[in-house]
Amino acid sequence: MALTDLITAFLLLGSLGFFLAGTLGLLRFPDLYCRLHALTKADNLGLGLVVLALMIQSDSWQVVIRLLLIWLLVLVAGATVAHLIARKAQQDGHQPWRR
């Protein structure tokens, strides 16, 4: 029992790091496109780790499948919304930031 709790704590701490990094990217990155990178990728990995941590703690298969579905749906929604925002920005002529 203690081992699973330890793994869960480890995974949740990891997810916290990615959510923080994603938010930091949202604040620090120079333009819309770069910010979308930070949001989609860091947050998806963060959520994936939360889901994994909760899966280890769950005691029924239905919960495991539900958690997996939630992650997949958020993945699809996140990627789709990011693409739609980037496409609108492209069509409105937003030039990406350059170093």
Place this chain on the structure above:
Amino acid sequence: MAPQTSLWLRFTLRLGGCLFLWWVLTGGRPSSWIIGVPTIALALWVMNSAPQNPALNISFVGLIQFIPYFLLQSVRGGIDVAHRACSISLPLDPRIIDFPLNLPAGRAQIFFLNSVSLLPGTLSADLVGKTLKVHVLDHKVDPRLHQLEFQVARLFNCPLRGGDD
């Protein structure tokens, strides 16, 4: 199969899929159907209004190979962007690059578009004809989109063609 029968079959499969999804997500709580039934009706209407694709043809072997590839790339993507966000020097050198698509239009292409955004350093920005505009965080890093395209083609059992047709 007559076209009428296959239409009904498709509708039944979609309805069944939606009902199952809602049931799993809500744990089958009766009161949740107050939201569930209108949501499912809306989802079916949207699916019906979208252009209809031929039957799904997913390769099992392709799926088994795609899942670990995708998970590994997602982890790399998350670590990569987290590292960039936390670095004092903010190591970014973004560009929009053109990627000529070799996948046929439809499901495989949309799947590819969404996967691109979850891979390290790439974001699918716009689709113009058969060219995908990809925003990359660092243009000096090879985004390896051909590798992803190969994986998606194998997953959907579809051929990769040149951009000529």
